[in-house]
Amino acid sequence: MIELSTEQLLYLLYAVAYSKESKATKSEVKQHLSKGYQKDANAICDVLCQKQLLESPKKGQLFVTEQGKKVLAANLQTSKYEFDSAKGAKLINTLWRYSQVGVADSQTSDGGKEMDFEKFLEKFKALYFEERKRQELRGAVAIRSREICQKFLEQNDIYQSNLDKNFALLKSTGKVFAVIEKEDEIIEWVE
Numbered sequence: 001m002i003e004l005s006t007e008q009l010l011y012l013l014y015a016v017a018y019s020k021e022s023k024a025t026k027s028e029v030k031q032h033l034s035k036g037y038q039k040d041a042n043a044i045c046d047v048l049c050q051k052q053l054l055e056s057p058k059k060g061q062l063f064v065t066e067q068g069k070k071v072l073a074a075n076l077q078t079s080k081y082e083f084d085s086a087k088g089a090k091l092i093n094t095l096w097r098y099s100q101v102g103v104a105d106s107q108t109s110d111g112g113k114e115m116d117f118e119k120f121l122e123k124f125k126a127l128y129f130e131e132r133k134r135q136e137l138r139g140a141v142a143i144r145s146r147e148i149c150q151k152f153l154e155q156n157d158i159y160q161s162n163l164d165k166n167f168a169l170l171k172s173t174g175k176v177f178a179v180i181e182k183e184d185e186i187i188e189w190v191e
Helices: 006-017 026-032 041-050 066-078 089-107 117-138 145-155 160-172
Strands: 023-025 061-064 176-181 184-189
Touching (some): 006 023, 006 026, 023 026, 026 041, 061 066, 066 145, 117 145, 117 184, 145 160, 160 176
Antiparallel strands (some): 176 184
């Protein structure tokens, strides 16, 4: 999955929210951004076009690509951004629609399969220690269950319900220790 910065996420969200017949204008999106992001709006748009999440076939005109819509839905699921002012109904309706799309996609993973616990344990353990090593190199380790489960889902052909069941079994059998910290579940491998 392509991870978006906060400003990229907001720009893409506003492009979808304020589009008419799948088209939006750069000036319209820019006007709805907060003052802090308006000065960088053109650069943000350029990055989203480079990532092929937006297309701009004519000057000032934007189209959100199918990939852009999927990336938006996925990033909205993991975003911690909180609006600090009242936004219009279009934006709230777009957030609601995309959060539902993202949840539906993750629960009905087309082509997903059942995975037995032994295979899940082997793959999850490998992913856990890979993530732990990556974080150790950065200086701090805090493996969030939500994020590692999302990575597991992206890397493996498995139903969301099967992932949830196996992850719960992983915790109940004592393979991982979980603690809730600031509304995030942090896990530690016990073995």
